[in-house]
Amino acid sequence: MTYEIVFLILLSMISDILSQCSNNDVYRNMLEKKTLNFTQIAGRVGYAVEEYDVITQDSYILKLFHIPGDKTKPVLLMHGIIDCADTFIVRGNTSLAVTLARAGYDVWIGNTRGNRYARRHVYLNPDEDVEFWDFSFHEHGFYDLPAIIDFVLDRTGEKRLSAIGHSQGNTIFLVLGATRPEYNEKVNLLIALSPMCFLNNLQNVASLMVHSMPVLEQIYTIAGQEEFLGDDTIVSRMFRAFCGCKRSYGVCAYGIFFPIAGSDPDEMESDFFPTIVAHYPTGTSKKNAVHISQIGMKKKFLSYDYEFRNVDVYNSSTPPEYDLSKVTMKVALFAGKNDQISTIRDVKLLRSRLPNVVEFKIVDHKRFNHIDAVWGRNVHKYLFPDILEVLETYR
Numbered sequence: 001m002t003y004e005i006v007f008l009i010l011l012s013m014i015s016d017i018l019s020q021c022s023n024n025d026v027y028r029n030m031l032e033k034k035t036l037n038f039t040q041i042a043g044r045v046g047y048a049v050e051e052y053d054v055i056t057q058d059s060y061i062l063k064l065f066h067i068p069g070d071k072t073k074p075v076l077l078m079h080g081i082i083d084c085a086d087t088f089i090v091r092g093n094t095s096l097a098v099t100l101a102r103a104g105y106d107v108w109i110g111n112t113r114g115n116r117y118a119r120r121h122v123y124l125n126p127d128e129d130v131e132f133w134d135f136s137f138h139e140h141g142f143y144d145l146p147a148i149i150d151f152v153l154d155r156t157g158e159k160r161l162s163a164i165g166h167s168q169g170n171t172i173f174l175v176l177g178a179t180r181p182e183y184n185e186k187v188n189l190l191i192a193l194s195p196m197c198f199l200n201n202l203q204n205v206a207s208l209m210v211h212s213m214p215v216l217e218q219i220y221t222i223a224g225q226e227e228f229l230g231d232d233t234i235v236s237r238m239f240r241a242f243c244g245c246k247r248s249y250g251v252c253a254y255g256i257f258f259p260i261a262g263s264d265p266d267e268m269e270s271d272f273f274p275t276i277v278a279h280y281p282t283g284t285s286k287k288n289a290v291h292i293s294q295i296g297m298k299k300k301f302l303s304y305d306y307e308f309r310n311v312d313v314y315n316s317s318t319p320p321e322y323d324l325s326k327v328t329m330k331v332a333l334f335a336g337k338n339d340q341i342s343t344i345r346d347v348k349l350l351r352s353r354l355p356n357v358v359e360f361k362i363v364d365h366k367r368f369n370h371i372d373a374v375w376g377r378n379v380h381k382y383l384f385p386d387i388l389e390v391l392e393t394y395r
């Protein structure tokens with residue numbers, strides 16, 4: 001009986017929150033799927049975007065955005081996990097893509113397979129063919145990045161590009177450099193924001209998530225669900241319907257985002273929160289989430305662990321470690337003191353394993369966490385000038 005009363009009270013609180021939301025434009029547009037896309041956001045701040053389809057060697061179709069600029073040596077931006085190109089432009093005229101464009105750079109913004117701009121394949125249907133979802137960040141590095149990089153170099157006639165990654169957007173460059181060493185030559189410099197590689201020191205909720213992944217994996221497998229937090233999955237729809245409302249900020253920002261990534265309410269304010277929720281999460285594979293949790297649990301930067309199938313796949317009972325000594329491209333690492341995922345200790349460990357780290361910076365902002373580099377309100381003041389400086393130094 002008491003449970004039923006608690007349940008009814010909760011239900012009435014939720015419906016109260018939601019009824020107040022329906023007057024809000026961002027919220028209504030989001031539920032009606034009228035959220036602005038990358039090209040539209042850029043258009044609002046005065047930049048025309050070219051859209052391209054890049055096809056990978058294994059036939060995935062990835063949308064690539066381009067904001068043309070005069071400076072030679074193009075700059076490629078790669079988003080993190082369950083994210084997409086939008087992350088680099090959601091803040092409009094203070095976002096990283098626009099900041100680079102304003103500084104004259106030729107900016108290319110990529111997407112990895114599985115997100116809202118890359119849920120396409122030449123002959124597989126993501127809604128029907130489970131093989132579509134048979135990938136992790138390994139394939140992002142091994143197939144997606146080479147296709148994107150070669151496309152940009154071919155279009156621009158350049159031999160090398162500079163790259164800026166956020167979170168898993170860096171992991172994939174490490175996989176690329178380790179598994180296809182010839183691509184080290186094509187990357188002039190990787191600016192690694194909140195880089196994800198070793199997850200030996202995950203904090204609090206991030207650690208809990210990694211350790212609960214095996215159970216979650218079972219649930220997904222039983223439900224026959226290979227897509228993870230895609231736009232049209234039930235979990236994402238429920239998340240959007242509830243957290244996309246400004247009034248849910250307390251519950252969702254303080255209850256979900258901050259515990260996972262690190263808390264910085266000044267940088268992710270309640271007014272802007274619904275906009276984030278409209279763009280994030282936007283899908284990856286269950287396999288990718290599992291691969292990341294394996295790295296966290298085994299505390300090694302390993303290939304995907306197929307367990308009893310490892311011998312077939314790798315000719316070894318354990319998955320091989322990615323050989324970071326082969327990642328010879330120049331890397332500039334940017335870490336944050338309050339980052340619960342890419343902790344300073346893990347980024348220092350990465351620095352000690354990479355042969356060509358040219359910069360190691362701890363962002364000078366006390367609460368700088370895992371998400372501020374892309375979504376922070378003031379990063380254009382305290383972080384982007386450093387990024388522009390490093391880009392110029394190693395041009």
Ligand SMILES: *[C@@H]1O[C@H](CO)[C@@H](O)[C@H](O)[C@H]1NC(C)=O
Binds near residue numbers: 040051
């Ligand atoms: C973004 O929206 C515009 C306007 O509706 C549309 O022309 C364009 O194809 C969209 N781009 C993507 C990548 O969805």
Ligand SMILES: *[C@@H]1O[C@H](CO)[C@@H](O)[C@H](O)[C@H]1NC(C)=O
Binds near residue numbers: 093094380
């Ligand atoms: C962004 O646009 C707003 C409103 O037009 C303006 O007040 C602000 O100065 C702009 N910021 C930058 C960094 O240009």
Ligand SMILES: *[C@@H]1O[C@H](CO)[C@@H](O)[C@H](O)[C@H]1NC(C)=O
Binds near residue numbers: 315
């Ligand atoms: C598999 O591993 C064994 C033992 O390390 C080695 O002798 C053999 O040549 C390997 N086979 C292939 C196909 O690489």
